[in-house]
Amino acid sequence: MNPNGQNLRFLLDKSLTLKQLKQVHAPIISNGLHHLQTLLLRQVLHSDFTFSAAIARYVHLILHNLKNPDAFSWSCAIRYFSLHSQYETALSLYLKIKRLGLCPSSFAVSSALRACARILNELGGISIHAQVYKFGFCGCVYVQTALVDFYSKLGDMKTARKVFDGMPEKNVVSWNSVLSGYLKSGDMEEAQVVFDEIPNKDVVSWNSMVSGYARMGNMDKAYFLFQQIPQRSLASWNAMISGYVECERVESARGIFDAMPLRNNVSWITMISGYSKCGNVESARQLFDQMSERDVLLFNAMIACYAQNSQPKEAIELFNQMLKLEVNIQPNETTLASVISASSQLGDMKFGLWAEFYMSEHGIELDDHLATALVDLYTKCGDIDRAYKLFHGLKKRDVVAYSAMILGCGINGKAVEATKLFEDMVNADICPNVVTYTGLLTAYNHAGLVEEGYRCFNSMKEHGLEPSGDHYGIMVDLLGRAGQLDKAVELIRSMPMQPQAGVWGALLLACSLHNNVELGETAARNCFKLEPDKNGYYVLLANIYASAARWDDERRLRKVMEKKGFAKIPGCSWMDSM
DNA sequence: GTAGGGTTAG
Numbered sequence: 001m002n003p004n005g006q007n008l009r010f011l012l013d014k015s016l017t018l019k020q021l022k023q024v025h026a027p028i029i030s031n032g033l034h035h036l037q038t039l040l041l042r043q044v045l046h047s048d049f050t051f052s053a054a055i056a057r058y059v060h061l062i063l064h065n066l067k068n069p070d071a072f073s074w075s076c077a078i079r080y081f082s083l084h085s086q087y088e089t090a091l092s093l094y095l096k097i098k099r100l101g102l103c104p105s106s107f108a109v110s111s112a113l114r115a116c117a118r119i120l121n122e123l124g125g126i127s128i129h130a131q132v133y134k135f136g137f138c139g140c141v142y143v144q145t146a147l148v149d150f151y152s153k154l155g156d157m158k159t160a161r162k163v164f165d166g167m168p169e170k171n172v173v174s175w176n177s178v179l180s181g182y183l184k185s186g187d188m189e190e191a192q193v194v195f196d197e198i199p200n201k202d203v204v205s206w207n208s209m210v211s212g213y214a215r216m217g218n219m220d221k222a223y224f225l226f227q228q229i230p231q232r233s234l235a236s237w238n239a240m241i242s243g244y245v246e247c248e249r250v251e252s253a254r255g256i257f258d259a260m261p262l263r264n265n266v267s268w269i270t271m272i273s274g275y276s277k278c279g280n281v282e283s284a285r286q287l288f289d290q291m292s293e294r295d296v297l298l299f300n301a302m303i304a305c306y307a308q309n310s311q312p313k314e315a316i317e318l319f320n321q322m323l324k325l326e327v328n329i330q331p332n333e334t335t336l337a338s339v340i341s342a343s344s345q346l347g348d349m350k351f352g353l354w355a356e357f358y359m360s361e362h363g364i365e366l367d368d369h370l371a372t373a374l375v376d377l378y379t380k381c382g383d384i385d386r387a388y389k390l391f392h393g394l395k396k397r398d399v400v401a402y403s404a405m406i407l408g409c410g411i412n413g414k415a416v417e418a419t420k421l422f423e424d425m426v427n428a429d430i431c432p433n434v435v436t437y438t439g440l441l442t443a444y445n446h447a448g449l450v451e452e453g454y455r456c457f458n459s460m461k462e463h464g465l466e467p468s469g470d471h472y473g474i475m476v477d478l479l480g481r482a483g484q485l486d487k488a489v490e491l492i493r494s495m496p497m498q499p500q501a502g503v504w505g506a507l508l509l510a511c512s513l514h515n516n517v518e519l520g521e522t523a524a525r526n527c528f529k530l531e532p533d534k535n536g537y538y539v540l541l542a543n544i545y546a547s548a549a550r551w552d553d554e555r556r557l558r559k560v561m562e563k564k565g566f567a568k569i570p571g572c573s574w575m576d577s578m
Numbered sequence: 579g580t581a582g583g584g585t586t587a588g
Binding site: 079083106107110111113114141142143144145146148149171172173174175176177179180202203204205206207208210211233234235236237238239241242264265266267268269270272273296297298299300301302303304307332333334335336337338340341344367368369370371372373374375376398399400401402403404405406407408433435436438439 | 580
């Protein structure tokens with residue numbers, strides 16, 4: 001049957017699948033049925049299709065095929081892209097509508113404002129604000145509310161309040177917008193005042209307050225409000241969970257989780273990431289296994305949990321499961337960032353190259369998180385040039401990126417470059433943190449620069465940073481290797497926290513390098529106590545005894561090792577067993 | 579139509 005205008009029109013009144021839409025589109029264009037294109041566009045824009053690049057292209061195609069571009073169609077498209085987080089596209093369409101000389105509808109204006117708010121396009125939003133008067137949207141609640149929200153998201157509460165106070169008519173969304181602005185800027189007092197003034201609070205008003213107090217760490221107040229919510233939504237419960245997780249009260253979070261009448265993926269993921277943060281991988285995995293409806297974010301949370309808790313093999317194993325046909329979930333940028341981190345912990349360069357290939361094949365954008373993960377991977381595998389290329393290609397170099405690059409230079413013996421990067425970073429007004437110092441100290445350590453290391457270590461306090469056990473460990477290693485064993489011991493004694501095994505291990509290694517039996521025994525005793533199952537420490541002490549020709553002690557130690565079930569260690573590979 | 583809850587890199 002040859003489709004004509006009438007039966008196509010009939011089809012368009014139905015709810016169509018994307019495939020059907022595509023089939024309808026061609027005859028509409030070829031038969032010159034331009035008036036039906038608007039209908040077709042409306043079908044697409046009002047459908048429940050999940051957003052995809054294909055649909056986006058499709059919308060553009062119809063839009064540009066319209067013989068008589070009308071404000072309504074364009075406005076629909078702007079709203080569509082804005083709702084699907086395609087803010088840049090929405091804004092460019094908004095600019096186009098104005099170039100065409102058309103008057104945008106009120107929802108085109110509010111959608112464009114929403115886009116500006118989300119991508120923090122200050123100038124764009126302000127110029128739309130000016131147009132609001134020109135187009136006569138001063139009395140439109142939706143547009144005015146979008147303006148309040150725009151300034152709130154920007155943190156400009158003065159202007160937000162001015163627009164809000166000038167609104168002839170307000171609805172609960174307008175109130176919620178100004179409320180969330182105060183909450184976002186941390187002004188709890190003003191937020192509470194606004195909240196108390198809202199004439200008919202809805203569940204969003206309540207939830208905003210709960211998560212506001214939760215973010216401030218005031219969980220008592222958050223819980224107090226939570227209990228009073230007339231009709232709790234899923235988000236109310238989830239806000240409580242993430243609040244407790246944020247305050248590292250994972251058991252309280254679990255209490256809320258267990259008490260929920262209904263859970264969604266957000267509840268599960270928040271809970272899993274909570275367990276991840278406190279190192280409880282087992283509980284996280286238990287939850288993951290209980291969850292049957294797994295999406296990419298759930299996998300991401302669990303993979304990240306493994307990667308962040310030094311279980312890189314498990315991270316990669318789960319990633320492989322995710323790719324299996326029966327699961328068939330497409331990884332995204334977040335997934336790859338975690339998996340690359342896991343590969344880096346394994347020192348597996350192959351995976352980085354595979355990941356870059358996979359990304360180009362699947363159109364996954366190399367964002368800054370991913371690039372930083374790759375910088376870390378490539379430097380750990382010794383490919384500094386490749387890492388530098390990625391580092392220089394970053395859109396924004398932040399403290400994490402600099403720290404990765406500094407550490408990368410450090411472990412590759414490039415102390416001068418590490419120092420240079422550190423200076424660049426400080427000059428760019430980026431504040432170093434404890435990880436940055438780990439990188440810098442590692443650089444001095446690898447280069448054997450004791451003086452510089454000392455100075456660096458002491459300067460941490462000037463930046464308001466407290467050295468961690470790791471920092472002490474590196475310093476002990478640096479001093480120890482240089483033969484300054486007394487200073488190393490002195491440093492350990494000065495530690496404000498209990499030294500971990502690694503710190504004593506560094507001293508033990510130094511003692512073996514410099515043949516110091518007495519100190520070596522002390523260090524070893526502490527290592528044995530803290531990590532009784534690690535044979536490397538025994539081997540080191542045995543080597544110390546051997547080099548001092550204390551064969552009785554050496555034999556005695558070997559016997560202990562055999563009793564503990566350690567395999568006999570050939571003399572050459574003790575470094576590997578550390 | 580406007581508002582709220584989830585995963586990522588050193």
